[in-house]
Amino acid sequence: MKTWIRFRNAHGQTGFGVLENHRITQYDGEMFGVSTPGANLLSLEDVTLLSPCVPTKVVALWNNFHALSEKLGKAAPSHPLFLIKPPTSVIGHGEPIRRPKAYSGKIAYEGELAIVIGKRCSNVSAEEADDHIFGYSCINDVTAAELLNEDHNFAQWCRSKGFDTFSCIGPAIQRDFDWRNAHVVTRLDGVERQNYPLSDMIYSPAQQVSLISQDMTLEPGDVIACGTSIGVGSIKDGATVEVSIGGIGVLSNVLAGGA
Amino acid sequence: MKTWIRFRNAHGQTGFGVLENHRITQYDGEMFGVSTPGANLLSLEDVTLLSPCVPTKVVALWNNFHALSEKLGKAAPSHPLFLIKPPTSVIGHGEPIRRPKAYSGKIAYEGELAIVIGKRCSNVSAEEADDHIFGYSCINDVTAAELLNEDHNFAQWCRSKGFDTFSCIGPAIQRDFDWRNAHVVTRLDGVERQNYPLSDMIYSPAQQVSLISQDMTLEPGDVIACGTSIGVGSIKDGATVEVSIGGIGVLSNVLAGGA
Incomplete structure (x- = not known):
């Protein structure tokens, strides 16, 4: 099973x-x-x-891979840095990503590992965390990139990543998965654009669940997107993004044109 | 009714x-x-x-009052600026705000008007928006203030405002409410700390619903916190915060000490 x-x-x-x-x-x-x-x-x-789970929230990490952190010249954080994506952003394998009606700018893919919570948890230790993880999936954490820094006083993480269809999750939840030996591979129209090892994570899945459960109660079906690494780029209308993790499967979604 | x-x-x-x-x-x-x-x-x-509604998300605005915008020296935004607070942050009138176990720093109150969505809406115009608003309530948008800028590269809006019990909503939803003539009054242990007119809002409730519905589908019961104005301050453990809006009621919550 x-x-x-x-x-x-x-x-x-x-x-x-x-x-x-x-x-x-x-x-x-x-x-x-x-x-x-x-x-x-x-x-x-x-x-x-369909999306293999129906999260009440998607907690999406920023700056959780050493390679990207070094490339951006940012120090590793002292706590997982995250934003929250709403349930309405979630779609499954094969469903189209829809370009927001009022936005004609760049839309970026970010291939990531998704942790799926299995049991409600609050203030769990890293040792207890694995018992609260149901399994793992792939996520494409889509971003309307030009909105992020549109306002100089306020980085619009939730807005730029929170649009309907901007959290593609799937194709399945894998319960027996060894993240330490897996890579995230992202292909854009068949061309490899990201290929990074999950062993490069700054906070491991168990650490993420433990630390985030100290910030908020995590519910069954909730998803933590573990953050992305180098190779993020933009998706042209009509292009297909595949996020592939060995042992989990291939998540594929097309960016549909103007709605 | x-x-x-x-x-x-x-x-x-x-x-x-x-x-x-x-x-x-x-x-x-x-x-x-x-x-x-x-x-x-x-x-x-x-x-x-209990909280008068069970939102799937709380969309919380920043910089939506002219008075606070001028005091902070920030330009009025060209679109509502917001973060998302998770469902697990919601409590009702009379329930205790709980200090996070791992946090001993300053906790701030922010008295605000809450818009409660009545009908699912996506891409509605400002003219259509009122028909999608069920009514209005009070919200105390609680913040673990010292976490917000703990990391120099990433403002932690969702973390500092997303803790369990950090969205106090109530006491009721008022369907017949004229926000143009109402004030938000916040009292800390009975002493008035905020008293600002809702007519000073940069984006009106109808504009907020319209513009945010272009970013994400709003569901029945979802809440938009309209942002706060001047007078924000910190709550000592054991203190009582009352957010009062004439025509809606008084929302009262105590900050309980260490969990």
């Missing part, structure tokens, strides 16, 4: 289950609570993938 | 309804959907008030 997905079936109903060899065993109950395998076996081809 | 509240009754059940002369008519259904008055009449003394 390693790879969990959420999906919509041909009748428009939402379900979740375990994926193995392109076959889905649908589960009853709650993904982060009590769940039991049902009799329903589906083929991956017969469903539409 | 002007004053809406949410509450917990003596049996621990959550309900909502209309308050008039200290008597509550409990409603069935959904506050932001279809609801009908039930037979249940309660006395205000027999219930515990």
Whole structure:
């Protein structure tokens, strides 16, 4: 029971289950609570993938990789630095990223590892943190880059990253995943643009969960985006961004043109 | 049907309804959907008030009053500047603000008007916005002030304002409210510390809803905190903060000591 997905079936109903060899065993109950395998076996081809979780918040880190920190000439932070992205920003694998109606500027991709919380947690230690992590996914932390520093007095992190469809999460949640040996690879229209090792993280997943749980209660299904590293760039309308992490899968989304 | 509240009754059940002369008519259904008055009449003394809504996000504005903008020497912004506070930060009237375990620094109050969204909205015009506002409440936008600029490269708005219990909302939602003629008054242990007119807002509630709905879909129950004006200060452990808006009511919360 390693790879969990959420999906919509041909009748428009939402379900979740375990994926193995392109076959889905649908589960009853709650993904982060009590769940039991049902009799329903589906083929991956017969469903539409959804974001594998429905977070109440996405906590997105900035400056969490040594390589990018050095390139930007910024000191490593003394605590995870983060912004919050709203639930309305979340889409799944295959859904289009939509350009905001009133924005014609540069839109950037950021391929990242996503931590998916499995149990409510507040003030947990780094040792306890792993027990509160359900699993891992890929996230494309999309940014309307020209809005970020539009106002000289206030960096607009939440606005530039908070638009509907700007948190692409998926394709699945992988429960057995060793981040220490994995790379995040981002491809733009098939061309590799990011390829960085997760071992270069400043704060490990367990440290992130522990420290952020001291700032706010984390709920089942909440997502922490672990921050990106070098290679961020802009997406042209119509281009496809793939965020790929070995052991998790490939998250693919197209930037649709003007809405 | 002007004053809406949410509450917990003596049996621990959550309900909502209309308050008039200290008597509550409990409603069935959904506050932001279809609801009908039930037979249940309660006395205000027999219930515990909860936050009058359960937002999926709190959008909190910075630099939205001319007086504070001038005092800080900052230009008025060309778009509402905001951060996002998570659902876990929300408490109601009478609930204690809790000092974060790992933080012994200054905690500030900010008395503000809260807009409560009634209908899902995306890309609405300022003319259409009022129809999407359910009503208004008071909010104390609490801040762990010393964390905000702890890192020189990244202003930690979401962290310093996102702690559990740092968005006090209530006591009620007022549907018939003329913000143009109201003041926000904040009292610290009974002493007036803020008293500013809402007519001094840079972006009106309708402009805020319209412009922010172009950044992200607003959901029923979501809250926009309209920003504060001059008179912000710190709360000592054990002190009581009252945010009072004529026509809405008095929101009162104590800062509890170390958790």
